[in-house]
Amino acid sequence: MSNDLESIVAGAREAFGKAATPADLENAKAQFLGKSGRITELMKGLGALAVEEKKTRGAAINLAKQAIEAALTERRHALADAELEVQLRAEALDVSLPGRMREPGGLHPVSLTMERIEQIFASMGFDVADGPELESDWHSFTSLNNPPNHPARSMQDTFYVDIKGDDGIPYNLRPHTSPMQVRYAHAHIKKYAGKKMPEIRVIAPGRTYRVDSDATHSPMFHQCEGLWLGENVSFKDLKVVFTDFCRTFFESDDLALRFRPSFFPFTEPSAEIDIQFQSGPLAGRWLEVAGSGQVHPSVVRNMGLDPEKYIGFAFGMGPDRLTMLRYGVNDLRLFFDGDIRFLRQFR
Structure with missing residues (x-):
């Protein structure tokens, strides 16, 4: 070159x-x-x-x-x-930094309570029913013998939505799971049309909504409705069933139940149910856990049944409240804040 x-x-x-x-x-x-x-x-x-x-x-x-x-x-x-x-x-990684461990998941404490409630009542022969959270005024109030001027219908207590039913009244976010009493009864009657109908024995756990928020109340909370209807179901059966449930749920025979006279439109007579622990940090205090009573004849009639023939009881309890008592939590809002440090205790 x-x-x-x-x-x-x-x-x-x-x-x-x-x-x-x-x-x-x-x-x-x-x-x-x-x-x-x-x-x-x-x-x-x-x-x-x-x-x-x-x-x-x-x-x-x-x-x-x-x-x-x-x-x-x-x-x-x-x-x-x-x-x-x-x-x-x-893009280099500092391999000297501690790794991020993926922790195993677990059920929410309220979910654990809901499962426990379902298992206990299933062992007593109760079905578990689920229904819509967006309800009609008839199912939420009228069918349950609530008069038109009942305070529960007001905007201060019930959430309404911009959807109206055939009666022209807006739908609501259900304030209780009690509408499942009538819904389940209608389905039960249809299922056994022309046959001998067995007793109606069902619980309906699920989310409910009310305009309320403090240490013991949340705008979204959980409720479990119970219903036992037949030709020979008495208030005595209610006391036996609920006493057995509470002692099984809290794993203790060392507690007492008290039924205080009260008023609910959908039951007559009605009673608040209180429990009292005989030992532990809550010993000696009466704690309200549920409302109950004999199903009102008007409600039985709205189910499509003859109140002269069918009789029974209903109860409604708060799984959130039971969770607080079972685990010793004093503020309901902790369950729904999403703080993993709190929730991992129940894993």
Whole structure:
């Protein structure tokens, strides 16, 4: 290779070496291998040479061109490696930091309570029913013997939505799971049409909604409605069933129950149910856990049954309240704040 070609190759290597980016490298390449590059101009000049000289000169130019292309490829690889190194440094992981452990999940404490309630009542022969959370006024109030002026219907107690039923009254977010009494009874009667109908024995756990929020109340809370209806079901059965439930739920026979006279539109007579632990931190205090009573004849009639023939009891309790008592929690809002430090205790 002649001195001028060696000088061109050296110049190309120096230019390529100074290129800091791929764009700079392409600009340097154009100076030597582009349409007007130095090697290209030399190739164009071969036409004016004699045949033998053209062969010799052409071979030398080709060697120079190959050397420049090799230098270009080498520099391209170097720039690509440098770019990758920068990227790797930017995305590097500090393996000395502690890893993020994925903790095993678990059921929410209220879900644990709901499951426990369902299992206990299922062992007593109760079905578990589920119903809509968006309810009609008739199912939420009228069918349950609530008069038109009952305070529960007011906007201060019940959430209403911009959807109206056939009666022109807006639907509501159910304030209790009691509508399932009538819904289940209708389905039960239809199921056994033309046959001897067995007793209605069912619980209906689920979410409910009321305009309320403090340490012991939440706008969204849970309720479990219970119903036992038959031809020979008495208030005595209610006391036996609920006493057995409470002692099983709290895993203690060392507690007493008290039925206080009360008033609910859908039962007559009605009673509040209180429990008293005989030992432990809550010993000696009467704690309200449920409302109950004998199903009102008007409600039985709205179920499509004859109140002269069918009689029974209903009760409504708060699984959230039972969860607080079972685990010793004094603020209901802790269950729904989503604080993993609190919830992992029940895992």
